Amino acid sequence: DSGVTQTPKHLITATGQRVTLRCSPRSGDLSVYWYQQSLDQGLQFLIQYYNGEERAKGNILERFSAQQFPDLHSELNLSSLELGDSALYFCASSVTGGRTDTQYFGPGTRLTVL
C-alpha cells in the first residue's frame, strides 16, 4: 500500500459524458501527478500540482482539467468523453515535486467509455 488513495476504482460511462476522478496523496506529500495508461499510448504524464498550484503540464487534452485543493487532494475532470479516453488513470504523489523525488502511485481508476 503506497498510501495514495484513488476513487472510484472503476467507472463506466457513455460518450459525451463528464466524470471526476479523485486522489488523496500520502500524508505529508505536497505534490500530485496525474497519468493516463492505455494499451496504445503506454503511460503518459498529464499534469502536476504542487501545494495547490499547477507546476507542469504534459499531454493533457483541453477536454481534461485538474485541480489541487487546500487539503491537498486532487481531482481530474474529463469531459466530452470519447471512446479513446478509456484507460487506467493513475495519481501519484511526492514530497516536494522535484525531479529527484520518489513518486508514490495509487492503485488507479479504470475508466471505460461506451
Add this chain to the structure above:
Amino acid sequence: DAKTTQPNSMESNEEEPVHLPCNHSTISGTDYIHWYRQLPSQGPEYVIHGLTSNVNNRMASLAIAEDRKSSTLILHRATLRDAAVYYCILRDYDKVIFGPGTSLSVIP
C-alpha cells in the same frame, strides 16, 4: 522531445542477474534517469534513479553510460517477485517521459 526506447520483453532465470537496457539518445543535460516497475494490477513503484554516476540501492543498480545516451538497470539476483514491467523514465522540472517498458519474465 526526448524519448526512451526499451526492449519489449526479456526473460531471466531465477537467481541470475538481469540487465535491462534503455536508450535515451535525445536526453538533455538536466534530465534525471528514473526506473520504476509495475507489478500486475498495481501502480508503478520506484526502483532507482541517477543523473551521471552509477547508483546502487537495496533493490538494484543503475549503470549510466558516460555520454548519458543509454542506461542499464541491473537486478543482481532475479526472483519470481521481480516479474514486472520495468519503465525507464526521463524527468526534469517540467516533464516526465515514460519509456514503453520491458516486460520481465522470471523462470523458476
